[in-house]
Each structure stands twice: as C-alpha cells, then as structure tokens.
Amino acid sequence: xxxxxxxxxxxxxxxxxxxxxxxxxxxxxxxxxxxxxxxxxxxxxxxxxxxxxxxxxxxxxxxxxxxxxxxxxxxxxxxxxxxxxxxxxxxxxxxxxxxxxxxxxxxxxxxxxxxxxxxxxxxxxxxxxxxxxxxxxxxxxxxxxxxxxxxxxxxxxxxxxxxxxxxxxxxxxxxxxxxxxxxxxxxxxxxxxxxxxxxxxxxxxxxxxxxxxxxxxxxxxxxxxxxxxxxxxxxxxxxxxxxxxxxxxxxxxxxxxxxxxxxxxxxxxxxxxxxxxxxxxxxxxxxxxxxxxxxxxxxxxxxxxxxxxxxxxxxxxxxxxxxxxxxxxxxxxxxxxxxx
Amino acid sequence: xxxxxxxxxxxxxxxxxxxxxxxxxxxxxxxxxxxxxxxxxxxxxxxxxxxxxxxxxxxxxxxxxxxxxxxxxxxxxxxxxxxxxxxxxxxxxxxxxxxxxxxxxxxxxxxxxxxxxxxxxxxxxxxxxxxxxxxxxxxxxxxxxxxxxxxxxxxxxxxxxxxxxxxxxxxxxxxxxxxxxxxxxxxxxxxxxxxxxxxxxxxxxxxxxxxxxxxxxxxxxxxxxxxxxxxxxxxxxxxxxxxxxxxxxxxxxxxxxxxxxxxxxxxxxxxxxxxxxxxxxxxxxxxxxxxxxxxxxxxxxxxxxxxxxxxxxxxxxxxxxxxxxxxxxxxxxxxxxxxx
Numbered sequence: 001x002x003x004x005x006x007x008x009x010x011x012x013x014x015x016x017x018x019x020x021x022x023x024x025x026x027x028x029x030x031x032x033x034x035x036x037x038x039x040x041x042x043x044x045x046x047x048x049x050x051x052x053x054x055x056x057x058x059x060x061x062x063x064x065x066x067x068x069x070x071x072x073x074x075x076x077x078x079x080x081x082x083x084x085x086x087x088x089x090x091x092x093x094x095x096x097x098x099x100x101x102x103x104x105x106x107x108x109x110x111x112x113x114x115x116x117x118x119x120x121x122x123x124x125x126x127x128x129x130x131x132x133x134x135x136x137x138x139x140x141x142x143x144x145x146x147x148x149x150x151x152x153x154x155x156x157x158x159x160x161x162x163x164x165x166x167x168x169x170x171x172x173x174x175x176x177x178x179x180x181x182x183x184x185x186x187x188x189x190x191x192x193x194x195x196x197x198x199x200x201x202x203x204x205x206x207x208x209x210x211x212x213x214x215x216x217x218x219x220x221x222x223x224x225x226x227x228x229x230x231x232x233x234x235x236x237x238x239x240x241x242x243x244x245x246x247x248x249x250x251x252x253x254x255x256x257x258x259x260x261x262x263x264x265x266x267x268x269x270x271x272x273x274x275x276x277x278x279x280x281x282x283x284x285x286x287x288x289x290x291x292x293x294x295x296x297x298x299x300x301x302x303x304x305x306x307x308x309x310x311x312x313x314x315x316x317x318x319x320x321x322x323x324x325x326x327x328x329x330x331x332x333x334x335x336x337x338x339x340x
Numbered sequence: 341x342x343x344x345x346x347x348x349x350x351x352x353x354x355x356x357x358x359x360x361x362x363x364x365x366x367x368x369x370x371x372x373x374x375x376x377x378x379x380x381x382x383x384x385x386x387x388x389x390x391x392x393x394x395x396x397x398x399x400x401x402x403x404x405x406x407x408x409x410x411x412x413x414x415x416x417x418x419x420x421x422x423x424x425x426x427x428x429x430x431x432x433x434x435x436x437x438x439x440x441x442x443x444x445x446x447x448x449x450x451x452x453x454x455x456x457x458x459x460x461x462x463x464x465x466x467x468x469x470x471x472x473x474x475x476x477x478x479x480x481x482x483x484x485x486x487x488x489x490x491x492x493x494x495x496x497x498x499x500x501x502x503x504x505x506x507x508x509x510x511x512x513x514x515x516x517x518x519x520x521x522x523x524x525x526x527x528x529x530x531x532x533x534x535x536x537x538x539x540x541x542x543x544x545x546x547x548x549x550x551x552x553x554x555x556x557x558x559x560x561x562x563x564x565x566x567x568x569x570x571x572x573x574x575x576x577x578x579x580x581x582x583x584x585x586x587x588x589x590x591x592x593x594x595x596x597x598x599x600x601x602x603x604x605x606x607x608x609x610x611x612x613x614x615x616x617x618x619x620x621x622x623x624x625x626x627x628x629x630x631x632x633x634x635x636x637x638x639x640x641x642x643x644x645x646x647x648x649x650x651x652x653x654x655x656x657x658x659x660x661x662x663x664x665x666x667x668x669x670x671x672x673x674x675x676x677x678x679x680x
Contacts, residue, residue, distance in 0.1 A: 156496065159662065163632060166629050166631070166636040167632040167636065169636070208605065209626040210607040210643075211643060212626075243546070245585025245606065246585055246606050246610035246611070247605070247607055250607075264547075264548075264549050265548065265553070265583065265584075265585055265587070266550075266585065266586050267550040267586050268550075270586035270587075274586075286502065286506075288499065288503050288506055289506050291507070292503060294507075296507065300551060318549070319497075324499075
C-alpha cells in the first residue's frame with residue numbers, strides 16, 4: 001500500500017493531507033536537546049548514525065507525522081567536498097570562503113563517497129524504523145549551497161555570491177557545476193540507501209533577479225530532477241525555492257519537480273493558480289503562528305487547509321520550526337489538521 | 341510643465357523612462373563620504389539641514405537624475421516619537437526594543453512636530469535647489485518601522501514582531517496605529533515643506549503571511565494613502581512592499597498607491613500583468629549588476645527596459661545602491677537608459 005505522502009506527491013488529493021514539519025527534529029524538543037548535548041558538536045551529530053537516526057525518529061514518537069526527514073544539514077555537502085566547515089555556537093555555520101579559481105579547484109569530488117558514508121548509514125537506520133511514515137532525504141539546491149561556500153557564512157543579502165554570478169560568470173558556473181554534480185551523486189546515494197522521497201532546499205533563491213534565478217535555480221534543479229528521474233523513476237522530488245515569489249510558476253513548469261514547497265509569504269491561492277494541478281504543493285504555515293498557538297494558529301491553519309482542499313497537497317510550515325515552539329502546540333496542530 | 345517623474349506617476353508612458361536610484365546619495369560617492377565625515381554621526385547628518393540637503397543634491401550634480409530623494413532614514417520617525425536611536429558603526433541601527441504595553445505607552449506623538457523640524461528644513465532647502473528634478477519625500481511603512489521598534493535592530497527573520505503580531509494582536513495593533521498616524525503627519529509635513537512625491541518603504545513586508553500582510557501592510561498603507569490624498573490630491577505616492585512577491589496584485593489594487601516599486605526578485609512580466617495599467621511601476625535592477633557593470637549590467641537593464649516599454653514606469657534599482665558601486669557604472673547606466 002502506497003504511503004500517504006507518496007500518494008499526495010503522485011498527484012492524489014489525499015485528505016486530511018499528509019503532514020510533516022520542516023526542522024521537526026530540533027531544539028524545541030527536550031529529547032533532541034538531550035541527544036545533542038551527548039553528541040558534542042553539530043557535525044559529530046550529523047555523522048553519528050545511531051544518534052542522527054534517533055533524532056530523526058523522535059518527532060514520530062510524539063506526533064503522527066507522515067514523514068521523517070533525515071537529520072543532517074545542507075552544508076554537509078561542501079564539508080564532504082573538503083571545504084572546511086564548523087558550526088560556531090550561536091553564530092551559525094562558518095566555511096573558508098571561496099572567492100577565486102584556487103578555491104574552486106580545491107574542492108575534491110573524489111572525497112564525496114567516503115565522506116557521506118555515515119550519513120547513508122543514518123538513512124538505512126531510519127528506514128528500518130520509519131514504519132508507515134515516509135523517509136525524506138534531502139540536499140540544499142546548488143545555488144543555496146554555493147551561497148554559503150562563497151560567502152563563508154549566512155548573510156542578509158549574499159552580496160559576494162551575487163557579484164560573482166554577475167562579474168565572474170565562468171568561475172561561478174564552474175562552482176555550480178561541481179555542486180550540481182555532487183548533489184546528484186549525494187541524493188542518488190540517499191535513495192539507494194532508503195530515502196523514499198527527496199527534497200531540494202533552495203533557501204536563498206529569493207535573492208536573485210529573474211534572469212539569474214533561471215540560470216542558477218531553475219536549470220540546475222531541472223538537471224538534478226532529470227538525472228534522478230532517469231535512475232529512479234518512482235522517487236518523488238520536492239523543490240523548495242524559498243522566496244521565489246512571482247517566479248514560482250516558471251520554476252514549477254520547467255524543473256519537473258513532483259511538488260513545490262511554498263514559503264510563508266506565498267498566497268496559497270496564487271500557488272494553486274500558478275502551479276500545474278498535477279504538481280503537489282507543500283506548506284506554508286508561518287512558524288510564528290505555531291509559536292503563538294491558540295486562535296492565531298487555528299485561523300492561519302484553516303486558511304491554508306480551506307485553500308488547498310481538493311488539491312494534491314502536503315501540510316507543512318513555510319520555514320523551519322523555531323526553538324521557541326511549545327511542543328504541545330505541535331500536538332494541537334496535528335489534532336486540528338486531522339479533524340479539519 | 342509637469343516634471344518627467346510626475347508624468348510617469350500620473351500614468352503616462354514617458355520614454356526613455358525617468359530614472360533615480362534608491363540610496364543614490366550614499367557611501368559609493370566620495371563627496372558623500374566627505375560630508376559624512378564632517379557631520380559626525382548619522383543622526384547628526386540627518387538633522388543638519390545644510391549638510392543633509394547637500395548630500396541629497398550630490399547625485400544630481402554627477403548624473404541626470406529625474407529625482408532627488410530626501411536624505412534621511414526611516415528610523416527618524418521612532419526617534420521623533422522619543423524611542424532612543426543610535427547607529428553603531430558597522431552594526432546598523434539600535435533602539436531599546438518595545439515588547440510590552442509600557443514600551444508602547446512611552447512613545448510620545450506630541451514630540452513629533454518639533455523633532456522633525458530640521459528634516460522639514462532640509463526638504464525646503466532641497467526643493468529650492470532641485471531644479472527640473474522631482475523632490476521625493478519618504479517614510480518607512482508602519483510595519484517595517486514597527487519591526488525595528490519591536491526588535492530593536494535589523495534581524496533576519498523579525499521573529500519578535502511576528503510573534504507579537506500573532507500573540508498580542510491588540511498591543512501590536514496599538515503600536516501600528518501610533519506609527520500609522522505619525523507617518524501620516526510626517527509625510528503631510530514633508531509635502532507642505534516641498535516634497536513633490538512621497539514614497540513608503542516597506543522593506544520587511546515579505547516576512548509576513550498573506551493574512552498578516554493584509555492587516556499590517558495593505559490596510560495601513562491604504563489608510564496613509566487615503567489621508568494624504570484627501571489633503572493633497574495631486575501628490576503622487578509610491579509604495580514599495582519589498583518581498584511582497586505574489587501579494588503585489590492585492591497590494592496594488594487595494595492601497596490606492598500611484599506607483600508600485602518592485603524588488604529585484606520580481607519578474608517585470610509578472611508585475612505588468614498583476615498591477616493595473618494605470619498604476620506606474622518602479623524598479624527593479626539588481627544593485628549587484630550595477631556593481632558588476634559591463635555586459636551583465638547591459639543585459640539586465642535591457643531586460644527590464646524591454647519589458648516596461650509602453651507602460652507608465654520609473655527606472656530604479658530593486659534594492660538600495662551598495663557602497664562598492666563604482667560611480668562610473670552609474671554614469672554608464674544613465675547613458676544606457678537615455679539611449680535605449
């Protein structure tokens with residue numbers, strides 16, 4: 001029997017909709033904080049299969065989630081390519097920024113297979129324990145990963161990467177090609193290890209002009225989708241071009257993704273009209289409504305459910321769950337959706 | 341004879357289009373840096389009419405801009421309401437955050453008129469020297485100003501303000517009412533002092549869900565537009581809901597603004613189809629294309645001009661000009677637009 005999430009991603013209007021939440025395994029859960037403290041630093045947690053599998057499965061023990069998403073980070077890919085990565089406590093990720101040809105040349109795709117081995121082991125462990133839920137693997141989309149690789153950290157505007165894209169298009173194209181090819185290899189390996197669905201997170205797609213969006217978001221995403229679909233025709237692929245706004249329609253039409261995840265700022269009615277009806281939608285509750293709970297949560301949730309009813313759709317947030325979220329608000333949300 | 345910018349804002353497809361650039365008076369100009377160094381801190385510069393007028397007019401001496409925009413900052417409004425404001429060098433603005441009723445109650449609208457007097461004097465000085473160009477006054481939109489008032493600084497996600505909007509809607513509504521009323525008074529005073537057009541900057545509109553966007557962006561903007569239009573029926577109003585994305589159409593239709601400024605991420609073709617033809621558009625060149633110059637600048641500029649031709653339109657950037665911009669690239673851009 002096909003699992004609920006895959007049915008929705010295959011174009012069926014499953015109701016009540018399947019549900020999972022971005023960053024559902026995370027700091028808002030006390031049991032996560034306990035494991036995190038035991039693991040030491042963040043990279044150690046991502047590369048310790050037993051611990052990473054444990055935190056991946058934790059939210060499924062509390063809530064009737066329809067999916068578990070591999071506990072990892074989009075920057076494990078540059079890490080696996082040999083770019084130094086560390087997570088400074090309270091500061092976010094730091095990498096030695098790539099600003100020239102020497103930086104691009106120093107990346108070593110031959111390291112990838114051995115570096116990701118512990119992550120694939122996590123996938124195998126989770127798949128063995130996921131039961132009726134779906135295991136989602138993921139990667140960052142090449143542009144968003146390149147943002148961090150070039151900037152060396154998260155920034156507000158990603159000025160260096162945009163300047164490189166405009167001013168050194170060949171060099172930036174080389175970097176994007178390396179990351180895109182590695183992403184295909186990485187996701188294919190996750191699928192072989194047991195991921196049933198994969199998702200591409202393009203958190204910073206929204207900083208690009210329409211022309212650069214097409215070059216660096218739509219086309220690489222299409223390349224990844226085409227490559228995976230050839231090898232794994234039944235594996236559904238969710239794309240999340242955060243901040244794509246008015247560019248969603250072209251993204252959905254050109255990339256071939258099975259589903260488009262929409263951020264909190266997108267009007268569901270717009271997404272429904274802009275995205276072809278056989279492409280599922282996912283999203284887009286404001287994580288702050290989940291923090292607030294009560295009437296605000298019910299109102300925002302109802303607005304989304306009412307709009308999406310009758311369409312292939314997966315309930316989710318529009319951004320990741322935040323650490324301040326009371327776990328009981330997640331329980332209330334799950335009850336609300338199931339009884340809608 | 342009506343000035344070129346006002347003609348476009350009145351619905352005429354002026355060609356080549358009128359041009360000005362957000363933050364055209366700023367750190368990329370050596371003559372600005374010279375005045376800035378003389379003025380001391382940033383607030384001193386904003387409240388020194390002769391210096392603020394000088395930097396407002398500087399870009400018009402270098403380039404054939406169709407407009408000068410008052411040199412000031414959106415946070416001069418909370419400053420005028422008595423909320424402490426300072427600009428920490430290299431860190432951006434800092435205010436004592438408002439998180440409760442006491443913080444809202446401490447705001448003092450009775451201070452506004454005297455506090456903004458030096459800014460209005462700047463408006464008078466600029467108007468006397470602006471010649472054939474148009475003088476644009478401005479304010480932040482209430483939501484964006486409230487973001488800084490609640491957070492106390494710029495942040496990536498504006499989590500506190502969104503939590504307050506969901507969890508303490510009455511308190512946040514009181515704050516929004518105070519800021520909205522003060523914005524009307526502030527912009528009306530700028531118009532009386534000589535501003536020929538006014539612009540509302542809503543830099544953080546994009547962090548809101550569609551429902552909150554309507555409540556805290558569209559409705560307060562409409563209230564400001566209605567109030568100003570009653571008193572000053574001929575003064576055109578530009579709204580800039582940055583990041584509004586798919587919500588642009590509703591914003592344009594409901595607020596009554598004369599023109600909608602679009603950010604770099606918006607596809608011009610989308611804006612043209614979503615915004616009624618009698619409402620002008622403004623934008624949306626990527627400031628990083630202006631840093632890069634050369635082919636990238638020409639290609640991005642041509643894409644926008646080709647799309648906007650035949651429509652009431654004002655050429656501009658999609659975000660503010662950045663300090664790294666070579667001034668000669670701005671000159672090249674101006675020549676390119678004039679000869680298109």
